[in-house]
Amino acid sequence: MSSDLIKSVDESSFDTEVLKAQVPVLVAFGAIWCGPCKQMEPILEDIAATYEGKAAVVRVDIDESPNTTRKYGIKSVPTHLVFRQGQKAGAQQGVTSKDTLVNLLDPLS
Template sequence: MAIVNVSDQSFNNDVESSQGVVLVDFWAPWCGPCKAIAPILEELDGEVSGQATIAKVNVDENPESASRFGVMSIPTIIVFKDGQPVDKVVGLNSKDALKSLVAKHQ
């Protein structure tokens, strides 16, 4: 599966109406740790395919979604299960930590 780019307009459809686990990365192009986590998420996407969807929200272009879920610093990853936020991690995390996060909500 490919990583899904989500906007304020598509958030409900792409994330909140989804069944299963969706990892949403709130990021911005100017954020160093966000750039560092991008290849980790790409790798993770290949490893959790079928178990979880990975989505990205650019907070500069989509401030509504970020403020709705209380994103104060980036990167913030919020885990949604069946459309509901169930977990949140802030900052740069390892692939193993993110993989554990997916497994925890299977």
């Protein structure tokens, strides 16, 4: 389930890895016990590989990062947020398609 291209981020690294990133970041909020989150893994890995160097894909475990989860209003998992230049630029809840996430990440695609 773990890809070298998808970094796990927690509350201590969220600012550096997401908010201060030089590229757009797709953040996958999920949990180890979440079946739909596991279902999204191949899509996230594909996006991470396709956008390597142009965007980042990271995951946040809601159980390990409750403050970050609360701060961004995550009510269910999986939830995917896109950040550009430190600002939330898009959101998608639930299992979704690669195209939907790519459109959030790269609106010009």
